[in-house]
Amino acid sequence: MKISVVGTGYVGLIQAVGLAELGFEVVGIDIDEMKIKQLNKGKSPLYEEDLEELLKKHINKNLTFTTSYEPIKDSDVVFLCVGTPQDAEGNADLRFLFSAVEKMKDYLDEKYRVIVIKSTVPVGTNRKVKEILKGYNVDVVSNPEFLREGIAVYDFFNPERIVLGFEDLSNKKPIEIMETIYGYFKEKNIPFIITNWETSELIKYASNAFLATKISFINELAKLSDKVGADIKTISYAMGLDKRIGDKFLNAGIGYGGSCFPKDVKALIKQFENNNIEPILIKATDKVNEEQIKWFFEKIKGYYGNLNGKTFAVLGLAFKPNTDDLRESRAIKLIDMLLDSGAIVKGFDYVEKARENTINMYKLNKSKIVYGYNLYVLDDIYEAVKDVDGIIIATEYDYNKEDWKKIGKLVKEKVIFDGRNVLDVKKVKKLGFKYYGVGRR
Ligand SMILES: NC(=O)c1ccc[n+]([C@@H]2O[C@H](COP(=O)([O-])OP(=O)(O)OC[C@H]3O[C@@H](n4cnc5c(N)ncnc54)[C@H](O)[C@@H]3O)[C@@H](O)[C@H]2O)c1
Known part of the structure; x- marks a missing residue:
């Protein structure tokens, strides 16, 4: 299975490196040229324990990085991990996400693909992305990330749960693909929460807001x-x-x-x-x-x-x-x-x-x-x-x-x-x- 990870910040880079370690062929895509140059030299632009070692282990083998969206053509699954910062009113700013989705369109063809939103996004966003991709042969999956900075690599391999939100739970195709990608965690008996988009999106906000409270x-x-x-x-x-x-x-x-x-x-x-x-x-x-x-x-x-x-x-x-x-x-x-x-x-x-x-x-x-x-x-x-x-x-x-x-x-x-x-x-x-x-x- 070929995987693209769009956005190689704290979440995307760990996801890309982690999936490479699990044996997948992964391409990391980012608009930041400096970052990509550094990554292709096996240097991590951010600090996380064990990250650079894993990056060096897989770079130019089953892990590459580029600023081009072209690899999406060959990908079976695309993870969207771009930033969703705060806008002036306090809303999540979804400009990076929507821009990535628009760019992606040029490389989608009749081949079936799963588009996975890992970024933290407000309730209704997965639905909006599906709307933007109407007519394309894709399923959109919500898969919020729970890693903790400082121990992010450890968290990738030892998650406490995997949350997956789908449009239609009777459509088994995207569920099976996600369960294959995360098969390693299934074997480790990590709980999987398979639910609808809205529930999945809110689980992420509920968890963070509860801890903050x-x-x-x-x-x-x-x-x-x-x-x-x-x-x-x-x-x-x-x-x-x-x-x-x-x-x-x-x-x-x-x-x-x-x-x-x-x-x-x-x-x-x-x-x-x-x-x-x-x-x-x-x-x-x-x-x-x-x-x-x-x-x-x-x-x-x-x-x-x-x-x-x-x-x-x-x-x-x-x-x-x-x-x-x-x-x-x-x-x-x-x-x-x-x-x-x-x-x-x-x-x-x-x-x-x-x-x-x-x-x-x-x-x-x-x-x-x-x-x-x-x-x-x-x-x-x-x-x-x-x-x-x-x-x-x-x-x-x-x-x-x-x-x-x-x-x-x-x-x-x-x-x-x-x-x-x-x-x-x-x-x-x-x-x-x-x-x-x-x-x-
Ligand atoms: N950092 C965390 O601990 C953490 C944990 C869980 C969830 N999240 C969520 O994950 C998402 C990403 O967070 P992060 O901390 O990794 O952000 P980040 O700012 O470290 O990384 C985002 C990356 O996306 C790239 N990018 C922006 N627009 C792009 C585009 N159109 N195409 C390709 N790349 C693009 C940026 O250049 C950057 O490298 C956010 O929604 C965040 O809330 C973060």
Whole structure:
């Protein structure tokens, strides 16, 4: 079976490489020439553990990349994995998706093909795509993606479920083709949810909005804990022991970011509103998240009074650990707020590509210490904390492994604002640090 994957970002590239590893002949298609050039040299344009090794293993064997849509001619299945970012009103912007569908048309002929939409799309989109492809010999399948950046390759081979939405469940042809492609997962007894388009589309939004709501719930509670002297970490732990609640996504912090939760929550709100239903709970989830970072920033400001001329180490740049993705990163939002207040920021992330992306995003000068405005990006955590007035933890890494005694000697003032509640409070306090967490002292 020959497969094309249109869009080679976080989702498409993992899909292409993963399917190649499962033995399929795969072509990745993207409009970004630089990306394709890099990929054909076996270099990954984005950072994910094990991704580059797998890419190198299959490139120019059963995996190739191109900017041309021509390979669609030979393909039995086409996966659409283009971005669906947020538009100015908060809706999912489907321009990339529709443009890919239009381009694809030139290469469709009488041969039967399955077109699979992997991008996160609002309810009704698969139906619209089928409408656009009316008269062509295709079936359109909804197959939302659930991978987590940072462990995306692992997630490809170990999904918790595979969701497949079809136009007509009595039409067995596309179902059988999808079950063949995902035969490896069938053998592993991964649950398959075979349903209609609308249900499949909504499963994706429901899952992301629920997780976001869990985060906003604990974040709101952390504000009260902070005020009354309760410890949110102990509360989360106790709550999580209740199996009905579970311990995941209950760590209070400065809010969720990334390329999915913020935009998907907003897009779900719009889908409710477009159907004249008031999305009370989901709107609150979004609002709590927007407020959380401001609340934390006020905490920092409240400590110093005036941030003008103060220097901070911001630990973590990407939106979560082990990724280079800066989209909607709370660390970047915090950096912007600090810079706007006249502070000097020394940023650090363990992932080299996250540091590179920050340098490129702010168009910083490239030198040994990378600087521009009042922002410096450093390769070494000890360089980042040197002479700072405060340390701010913005991304959820385990910084306890660092030498906090040494850090204590390097900083100007021993103050930590732990935006992810990751530090061993007792330990750092014993070393003379003042500690401010999120609902935790
Ligand atoms: N990133 C995640 O963790 C994740 C997880 C689950 C679902 N999703 C969803 O998957 C989709 C893709 O997300 P992503 O993070 O991979 O996006 P991305 O921005 O990393 O990648 C999108 C790619 O599509 C390419 N592209 C745009 N228009 C194109 C066209 N007409 N033809 C060919 N290529 C085109 C872009 O150049 C880019 O390389 C989105 O709908 C997203 O919501 C993302």
